[in-house]
Amino acid sequence: MKIVQVGCSGHFSKALAAIASRDDLCLAGFCKGCEDEDSSWFISRYKDKYGFAVYDDPEEMFDRLKPDIAIVNSYFYINSRISTSALERGISVYSEKPVATTLDELYTLRNVYEKSNAHFASMLESRCNPAFYSACCLIRDGKVGEILMVTAQKSYKLGNRPEFYKHRETFGGVIPWVGIHSIDWIRWLSGQEIEPVYAFHDKRHNRNHGDLETAALCVFKLENGGVASNNIDYLRPDGAATHGDDRVRVAGSKGVVEVIGGKARFIDSEGSWEIPLENERNPFELFVNQVSGGPACHISAEDSFRTTEVALKARDMADTCF
Amino acid sequence: MKIVQVGCSGHFSKALAAIASRDDLCLAGFCKGCEDEDSSWFISRYKDKYGFAVYDDPEEMFDRLKPDIAIVNSYFYINSRISTSALERGISVYSEKPVATTLDELYTLRNVYEKSNAHFASMLESRCNPAFYSACCLIRDGKVGEILMVTAQKSYKLGNRPEFYKHRETFGGVIPWVGIHSIDWIRWLSGQEIEPVYAFHDKRHNRNHGDLETAALCVFKLENGGVASNNIDYLRPDGAATHGDDRVRVAGSKGVVEVIGGKARFIDSEGSWEIPLENERNPFELFVNQVSGGPACHISAEDSFRTTEVALKARDMADTCF
Numbered sequence: 001m002k003i004v005q006v007g008c009s010g011h012f013s014k015a016l017a018a019i020a021s022r023d024d025l026c027l028a029g030f031c032k033g034c035e036d037e038d039s040s041w042f043i044s045r046y047k048d049k050y051g052f053a054v055y056d057d058p059e060e061m062f063d064r065l066k067p068d069i070a071i072v073n074s075y076f077y078i079n080s081r082i083s084t085s086a087l088e089r090g091i092s093v094y095s096e097k098p099v100a101t102t103l104d105e106l107y108t109l110r111n112v113y114e115k116s117n118a119h120f121a122s123m124l125e126s127r128c129n130p131a132f133y134s135a136c137c138l139i140r141d142g143k144v145g146e147i148l149m150v151t152a153q154k155s156y157k158l159g160n161r162p163e164f165y166k167h168r169e170t171f172g173g174v175i176p177w178v179g180i181h182s183i184d185w186i187r188w189l190s191g192q193e194i195e196p197v198y199a200f201h202d203k204r205h206n207r208n209h210g211d212l213e214t215a216a217l218c219v220f221k222l223e224n225g226g227v228a229s230n231n232i233d234y235l236r237p238d239g240a241a242t243h244g245d246d247r248v249r250v251a252g253s254k255g256v257v258e259v260i261g262g263k264a265r266f267i268d269s270e271g272s273w274e275i276p277l278e279n280e281r282n283p284f285e286l287f288v289n290q291v292s293g294g295p296a297c298h299i300s301a302e303d304s305f306r307t308t309e310v311a312l313k314a315r316d317m318a319d320t321c322f
Numbered sequence: 323m324k325i326v327q328v329g330c331s332g333h334f335s336k337a338l339a340a341i342a343s344r345d346d347l348c349l350a351g352f353c354k355g356c357e358d359e360d361s362s363w364f365i366s367r368y369k370d371k372y373g374f375a376v377y378d379d380p381e382e383m384f385d386r387l388k389p390d391i392a393i394v395n396s397y398f399y400i401n402s403r404i405s406t407s408a409l410e411r412g413i414s415v416y417s418e419k420p421v422a423t424t425l426d427e428l429y430t431l432r433n434v435y436e437k438s439n440a441h442f443a444s445m446l447e448s449r450c451n452p453a454f455y456s457a458c459c460l461i462r463d464g465k466v467g468e469i470l471m472v473t474a475q476k477s478y479k480l481g482n483r484p485e486f487y488k489h490r491e492t493f494g495g496v497i498p499w500v501g502i503h504s505i506d507w508i509r510w511l512s513g514q515e516i517e518p519v520y521a522f523h524d525k526r527h528n529r530n531h532g533d534l535e536t537a538a539l540c541v542f543k544l545e546n547g548g549v550a551s552n553n554i555d556y557l558r559p560d561g562a563a564t565h566g567d568d569r570v571r572v573a574g575s576k577g578v579v580e581v582i583g584g585k586a587r588f589i590d591s592e593g594s595w596e597i598p599l600e601n602e603r604n605p606f607e608l609f610v611n612q613v614s615g616g617p618a619c620h621i622s623a624e625d626s627f628r629t630t631e632v633a634l635k636a637r638d639m640a641d642t643c644f
Contacts, residue, residue: 149537198520205575215471235573239593251557253527271561
């Protein structure tokens, strides 16, 4: 299967690992996604190992190589346009999240996808994380009962981010970039559609990162009448042991399941215990299998679009909420 | 110092423990707070140990005994009226939280307090809990920097609650009864005034508890422009090791402090560690000391009133929020 990659500003690493591990996968081409993107480090680090040809223009690469799959992860604002170009050519797309940074571009992308015969999935890869996936399996088994409340957290170290993170137009906002994972957990774990009902974001103390928000908080209504919230921040201090502090807690009529610190715990009427974890799955490998006619991968195109839509609506709401 | 107690439906236990531990404190009288309240178990359990006289009417008890302090913790809807009667007589009041279950009654109580020379404090006793108090001390030391986001949780086992919990008029709601603690943490730990901007509550799966809400979620704006949320539930399964799962996380420009599982952790640029805990303090003893002319106790009358006001406004908002 012939694969190309556009851009190197996102989470391509699991895709590259899958390609390296399978003889039937080949990274045939690479192209940066936009003029400003620095891709020299990527080429010098990976060209020899993967043997890809380097192109200057994504569409030229698509037309020359006619790949089966494009991995799209350039600067966030440009990804939807690159994905749209690929889908128009019948190339399946494995896209960085958010799959678009404006609602208009999202709807254009979705329309092109719906007219294509290609596959599409976003890099909401924490669905493959053993703790989150094991929690999901337990919920699907009915152990939590009816879900009444979901609370989630994304907390990251800020560090020093590239210039394009500092501008809303190129970055998109902390809710679509970071918060989208927790929005996805809420939709995926609850198995319910959600709508934002309150959202807030704040860029103070961002250490000269321009528009980049350091804190955000959203509330969503679940379609069953329940509620969910997520708190998002770039305030995790440098002294923390890990880069991120991802959490989700799902409270239902029969039990409470929680992911925290890379572990999953469950409490019900019988007791409280750590859930044995499922094996790690490689999300790109699942996508490749789907493109090859195998079972659906970790996330559908519809979920990829809808989670992005919710994240963008929440961001837009945060721009206007008190 | 002469103390009386009205009602036995709340958190009188720390007050009784303080009275038992000090020779200068005497529980001189007890009276139930309203006709329906079952107090026979309290009298049979504590009368011999404390030697109090039993009265049928709180005002008669106040007039006969002329106590220095009244501990007020009857059915929640009646407490503000009992406290008002005590304050009108110059008796200092140690009241269950919320100190009133309607805004009108709260404002009446506050007005009577302001015209009295008596002291008033609510049983927001988690301010004396070693983990919460130690977190507060660290924040007051400036270790967290400017506070941008506070997230809190109250989760309790439902069990079987008395009849008066099942009616909004007598119970008041899960936000003022349970959530008020987390509202207090947000105000107290941030050192900032807050206003509710979103609130939700839900009574599904309350196992025949009438109006009692099983889940709630509120969002508050901090006066510095930051944000706070609390999630509240009675969904903690019976198999959990403890009755409650109280948490608060305070994220600031210099660090993150968190209370979870009875411990307090702090992360800053230097590292991450468990905070050595301050000693447990008895909140009623602190109140007695204040009434005796000593330093201010764990919570001021103003904070007791304001935290109740925020809780009642959030509850009223939850009645109308989607």
